Amino acid sequence: MRVAVDAMGGDYAPAEPVKGVLAAKEQLGKDDKIVLIGDEAILRQHLSGHEGWESFIEIEHAPDVVGMDEAPVEALRQKPNSSLARMAELAATGKVDAIVSAGNTGACVAACQMRLRRLHGVHRPGIAIIIPTFHGPVVLCDVGANVNCRPQHLHQYAIMSSEYLRCICGKDHARVGLLSIGEEDAKGNTLVKETRELMKGDTSIRFIGNVEGRDIFRGTCDVVVCEGFVGNVCLKLMEGLAEGLFKSMFQEMARTRPDLTAEFQSAIKSVKERFDFNEYGGAPLLGVNGICIICHGASSHRAIVNAIRVARESVNAKINDRIIDRIQQWQGSLHA
Amino acid sequence: MRVAVDAMGGDYAPAEPVKGVLAAKEQLGKDDKIVLIGDEAILRQHLSGHEGWESFIEIEHAPDVVGMDEAPVEALRQKPNSSLARMAELAATGKVDAIVSAGNTGACVAACQMRLRRLHGVHRPGIAIIIPTFHGPVVLCDVGANVNCRPQHLHQYAIMSSEYLRCICGKDHARVGLLSIGEEDAKGNTLVKETRELMKGDTSIRFIGNVEGRDIFRGTCDVVVCEGFVGNVCLKLMEGLAEGLFKSMFQEMARTRPDLTAEFQSAIKSVKERFDFNEYGGAPLLGVNGICIICHGASSHRAIVNAIRVARESVNAKINDRIIDRIQQWQGSLHA
Structure with missing residues (x-):
């Protein structure tokens, strides 16, 4: 090779x-x-x-x-x-x-x-990242290849991401969520509503319906599809928030218990490594x-x-x- | 009253x-x-x-x-x-x-x-939340009132959020960012590109251009505007990620140094409180x-x-x- x-x-x-x-x-x-x-x-x-x-x-x-x-x-x-x-x-x-x-x-x-x-x-390629979470890896697709998505594109992201998870993480029958702003049918924008109907009709994917941003970290699903604009905003937001929280955490600990700085630092470092993009090695353009x-x-x-x-x-x-x-x-x- | x-x-x-x-x-x-x-x-x-x-x-x-x-x-x-x-x-x-x-x-x-x-x-009301960050409060608008935004809506969110920050946090001349997927003019979707041109023409707001999700936590701007779908996804994502990180952090600490559990818990609690939505009291429908x-x-x-x-x-x-x-x-x- x-x-x-x-x-x-x-x-x-x-x-x-x-x-x-x-x-x-x-x-x-x-x-x-x-x-x-x-x-x-x-x-x-x-x-x-x-x-x-x-x-x-x-x-x-x-x-x-x-x-x-x-x-x-x-x-x-x-x-x-x-x-x-x-x-x-x-x-x-x-x-x-x-x-x-x-x-x-x-x-x-x-x-x-x-x-x-x-x-x-x-129809359109999509970039799929793996988000390491407390409940295992979650694939998010697309995170920036396609900012003008149609329902067919998101449906294919679901198919491709499920295969990716199967090939790379050995996970079969990935549960697929559609990123939206509420779980109910009536919520979301036009793209979400149309995609939802399309995905409901495909029994080869394990579609669980709309999910919200917080579901990514709650073990609700294994694959989350969204359009590239939203996915890229999410990617950068996660990066910024994690960075900010780790910084706040360390400062707070150093302030309240300066004698335990080394212990805090080592625990924070270990969690940081689990969430570090360097560890999960790049995102495929599916x-x-x-x-x-x-x-x-x-x-x-x-x-x-x-x-x-x-x-x-x-x-x-x-x-x-x-x-x-x-x-x-x-x-x-x-x-x- | x-x-x-x-x-x-x-x-x-x-x-x-x-x-x-x-x-x-x-x-x-x-x-x-x-x-x-x-x-x-x-x-x-x-x-x-x-x-x-x-x-x-x-x-x-x-x-x-x-x-x-x-x-x-x-x-x-x-x-x-x-x-x-x-x-x-x-x-x-x-x-x-x-x-x-x-x-x-x-x-x-x-x-x-x-x-x-x-x-x-x-034209359209928008919900504005305050995100407490390491560098001070940042207003994000809209987080869910309006999922079909036009450039004029986002421009008015910038005006209204700047006034809100002035009234509630005493902050004048708020720096306004437009949430996108890269800082360059060419990046973003159609809504972002059109809004950018509109906002550039309004010298009464302090428009700093496109910002990415991570900029919210880096002290780059005081107000971030986006359409309600994207803003609501961000809101829920922040909630889920913070929850997940705090949980991971605590478990990691308890695992490596069980003798320091109480100290870790108190430091985490104190950071959590700073990021707790209960503390900053609701979001106005501007x-x-x-x-x-x-x-x-x-x-x-x-x-x-x-x-x-x-x-x-x-x-x-x-x-x-x-x-x-x-x-x-x-x-x-x-x-x-």
């Missing part, structure tokens, strides 16, 4: 992606290779001194970089030799089996849409004809290691074949 | 609302009265034994109750003698200066829209021709006490006159 890693993407590129790729060696089989994409001279500099990297890393030269805040489509057009554009190219031409990037999310989605195209039958794992911009090398693992597991589980099958089944049932 | 309190609204009605009203006595002036609305026999039973309640509480008999999950408009039509319908009636006829309810939020909004009508010039404070369904008596305080402060600050002035100024500037 060959996994391409965008060495130039993310706030700490290329240092952390390179470090992550080096650390990923132990998960690789003897025929597995990592294709590291970026400016060759810079990458050789970062790799030098790490003995034996040539045995599992190939460098793919790409002199340009798409900046984290550049407008996606324009940037890709202007920079055909950027690491992101080259990465999508390698995947589209079958030279790699999966791709991983912590770069500009919008540009990564656009590159995959343009070069990899969509899986047969899929629905494109390939395996693409998108990492948080602030990814550390650990996040890259975990993303490579998720990429490899997705390839091994043939997740895209399963998604195509399930979408065909649904379409078949409509014409039956 | 006369403040009406819905004794039958909320998960713990009538016990907690009645307890809250009794506890609110100390904030009242000698001419102030609370009008407690609900089934008279039940309320007298709850009040009996509390000496002197007659000096500041009047009972308004309303035998019916709108359930927490009833469809708002239908319930109000079918139950003209419900506490919510009677409460709106009292406000509409000028018999009370402000109203407070922890009942069915949708029904409360609908009752106010139907009976109180909108303030002159206001934009209706009256003062209406909506409380969380799970409100304790403390939340009711605080909501009565916010209601009184809003009346004293003549917040609605200020909102009308500012909206007239804006409309005047359009024709200038």
